[in-house]
Amino acid sequence: MGAQDDLPDLLGDCVHCGFCLPTCPTYVLWGEEMDSPRGRIHLMQQHADGEPLSGPMVEHFDRCLGCMACVPACPSGVQYDRLIEMTRADVEREHPRPLQERLIREAIFRLFPYRRRLRALRGPLRAYQRTGLDRLVRRTGVLERLSPSLAAMERLTPPLGRTPRLPGRVTARGTRRATVGMLTGCVQGEFFPGVNAATARVLALEGCDVVIPRGQGCCGALSLHSGREEEARAFARRTVETFESADVVVVNAAGCGSAMKDYRTLLADDPAWARRADALAARTRDLAEFLVELGPRAERRPLPITVAYHDACHLAHAQGVRDQPRALLEGVPDLTLREIADPEICCGSAGTYNLLQPEAAGALGDRKAESVAATGAELLVAANPGCTLQITTALRRRGADLAVAHTAEVLDASLRGLGRAALLGHDSSPTGA
């Protein structure tokens, strides 16, 4: 991203102290230097010094979740986020991948960033789930043998319900305090439509006019975090254009918010777009971040429920949003907030990671599920669709069926006085539109 000439300078920032190691999910799993940020930086340095991108090198870059936990942990200010993005772009340019891997990657990047394609899949997927074919496939393990990535994709698919259609504009309740644009996201929009509906309602109840542009597409997060820079830039330009007139763009998916705040670097070398990208990045807010800045106005009704809050990496590490969601949850009367042990360690979802590195992702999912279960909470709250899918799947593997919700859904239930049953009743989307 940006000028590749920065790379040697950025690599030089690392003083090899190792403070990043305990925050790195793959180091925690395997205890290997080359699967730690410090080791990966060493590999990047080797590549910068002329070592060609070999199979083993790429393997260790691919195994990085891009969770960014190492970035705030680094006392020397190493910009690992930029380093791994540049490296991934190098890999995409220079390193030919085996056919099967190429096909899987193409399939992922031609599917997930496109809502219409995801929507087209919903029908067959619902039929697949309703006929019980899903259980049969899982029992036989046929998909696992065919492709672990496809099997992971199958496992992660949430139970699908109806998708309510959001209006183009939702009017503020009471005196208007702000007008905000809302990003609906790809996976969020298709797999967790209830989250978007709840987000729009909460914003409106808090006095915001919510504008939901119809033609919005993918923000480019998946592509950006996988080294597909050109694709990411194209998505970014379109998103900048869509939201150009909004005072604030509220995003309820951590990965998307983080990518949009990165637009300034992504489009920095494009004179026609740099300024516009920068302006949009500056106006982008995570939902929790925005609601705390705005301050609570609507009445919170009691929700006697014990929740565990999960820090999504792209919210906590990439955007530094840790306190705001907790503050919002604690602002709900009678709600008890529990902390999950090792909150900084990624759940293994990490964008496309759980599809491309199913084994490592599974192990991290199991660790997270264990920590979540240990809290004894009745409800898991997370602010990223990927995390929700990943942790629910891991919990199900343990035989636990914990209810999950987005921060927006908890607030929605409290503001509308729906009571705890609304959150605990269903698996993912407790409230229709």
Next chain:
Amino acid sequence: MDSELRTLALRLEALLGSDRVVTDPVRLRTYDCDGLANHRATPGIVVLPGSAEQVAAIVRACVAAGVPYVARGSGTGLSGGALPRADGVLIVTARMRRIVELDVPNRRAVVEPGVINLDVSRAARPHGLYFAPDPSSQQICSVGGNVAENSGGAHCLKYGFTAHHVLACEIVTPDGELVELAAGDPGYDLLGVFVGAEGTLGVTTKITVRLTRLPETVRTLLAAFGSVEAGGAAVSAIIAAGVVPAAIEMMDALSIEAAEAAVRCSYPPGAGAVLIVELDGPGPEVAAQFADVERMCRDAGAFEVRVAAGDAERALIWKGRKSAFAAVGRISPAYLVQDGVIPRTALPRVLARIDELSAESGVRVANVFHAGDGNLHPLVLFDDAEEGAAERAETVSGAILDLCIEHGGSITGEHGVGVDKARYMPRMFSDTDLDTMQMVRCGFDPAGLCNPGKVFPTPRLCGEVPGFRKGPHPFEGKADIF
């Protein structure tokens, strides 16, 4: 890889499974240094054992092949103690990270060597206990590494070094035998010899550590002074008054600048030095002494004294100090972390002389100290892209150690000698001293395969008569082996 190592690699794969043996050159290179990056060597083979038995099997295989081996934990050491050997095996204990037992009534924990220092305290804290040694790298350094280097930390002024908190070690001797050394054993204190031997006498595979009761009260203050001398005067006053703080740490202006850039610790602006004083113990005692300490700081010229109101504020005060080494990376492309000891009273004279050295050479020096016990950590800054800068920094760094010795101190307080300071050993010890130490080493490791090339400037052959070295040293001309 030469054929000898290739054969050994196959043998190790047969013993441990291929997922525990690294032979790919690109991967091996990532292990080429520990926390001290100016000494590098790519290991011949890296192994990642999962049990004491596997470590013993590795050592036996190395001995049978006559191949040297080095143990490494998290790779955060600052003296190159875990610098690998190109012709040898690097035994990485990062996968041996089980806390085997937490014996709360007896206040002990049994841990594997790869367990992270802070994880011991995390596990013990719910029971009102913790593991006292707290090196700045405690969030990642391994207990095995702490044992090898006899690591200290900010709180060792009151609580002592790792040696004071290790009750027993299970080790693999250089013969490949698993034995236990315990503090209470009658006869020679072999555990005392082993802890701090920098991995030259065997590989630790299990450690029984002492857990300390969490203090009833902890109070921390940050005092800002116009100069390091004023801060030093406060330290002397506090110690002279008979107060034993849990920690007294000092940072000078340059290291404050670095910490500020790294972690925004918001130390008082314009300070020439800050002093962090922490008192712990029973509530009334701490309260009384804390008031005295505050007064003594002001008497010595502190222009601002901040008292941490709670754990969050205390953590922020410490964050600046604990990240100081790595934070210097923000204000300088490269640096050397020095570690020397002086008598506390010599502090002003030594610091003035370090300033002169810095001015004469044009090499910037940032200072961080464990002021309570006279342990200095000068950080010598340089730009590695500039020709000759590294050498100039090295010269200043060496001169600082000379200064420590001149004032009756030592060339290392807690980082160890490793490979980095082996050459300074003769400045502190006579040939006879060094020969005597090497005889101890030979007693454990006659073949000289266990972390060779560390601690001593010139290796000696076991069986050689000390002090009567005539003619060429048996290993002369083979220096690259040792």
